[in-house]
Amino acid sequence: MKLNISKTKVISFTRKTNLLIYDYKLFQTSIARTDSVKDLGVFIDAKLYFHDQVNYIFSQCAKLLGLVRNITYNFSSLDCMFSLYTTLVRSKLEYASVVWNSITSTDANKLERIQQRFAALCFKRFFPKVHYNYSLALEELKLHTLCTRRHRLDALFLIQVYFGSKFCPSALEIVGLRVPARYIRDFALFNVCSLFKNCPSARCAAAANVVCREVDVFGARNVLPKQILNTV
Incomplete structure (x- = not known):
């Protein structure tokens, strides 16, 4: 089996500032060095902060949540919206979370905003007379915070x-x-x-x-x- 040099990358996992860089070669051709790679759908950066993974998930889920909001505009069933959210959005928010759950609190709060938007959308449509509060929304919708679910998935x-x-x-x-x-x-x-x-x-x-x-x-x-x- 021949390796495709254009698809082969070198990455060094370390948080040191002074990194020893060696020029790896394959068939007398230098292999390109990178700071982030995608493996089985997970972006892994050299310092294992997983910022790229969080940004990717947030971008994808924000688009999917917008899709759910648009296609459910005339829905009268909260259960249908909940099913769409858990199937399309939350499944992506939790994909391979055991790998990247060492993220910072800033990144964790960023991902939590996706569920906050969904909870606010549900309250606006189905509980218009109730003052929105995220903690109250979680209790009413029988949801856990994404951080809690990631720890339970661990x-x-x-x-x-x-x-x-x-x-x-x-x-x-x-x-x-x-x-x-x-x-x-x-x-x-x-x-x-x-x-x-x-x-x-x-x-x-x-x-x-x-x-x-x-x-x-x-x-x-x-x-x-x-x-x-x-x-x-």
Whole structure:
């Protein structure tokens, strides 16, 4: 199999200011260096801030939300609008979020604005006499903030890895099960070595420990995703 040099890029993942740059070559041709690559629909930048990913998601979802607003102008059913939002918009907002959920609070707030616009649209059409408030809208529409859902998706991913539903050996190497020496009512189920406390698996473990206090993760497997994502 021959590699296409025009589609081959070099990227160095580091946050150092003084970067050692080496001229990599393929068939005596230098490979172009880049600061951001797209892999399986996710933009990954050299410093792993995921700004490009957030900007891309925001742009795409803003357009889709505008489409939903236009095609539902004469809709009288809130359920139809909700289905369109969750299917077309929120699915993109959460695509591969386990990979890029280390985003800054500024980027997280930027993505949250998409759901805020949807909530405001629903209140304007179906609750015109009620003063709009985002927290009230979430309660009325039975929605969670996108940040909360991303953390629960982190937890769900790790739990599914431990149950064998997803394949991720690196997570199993870093995250272990914590078995207390005696019975206690509140304890963390997952334990991470201090050497890996800043890795994505540690973030997933922290989220899973919170979820395990609210949901019986050893119950029926077929309803587990719904229980984790819908529990307040």
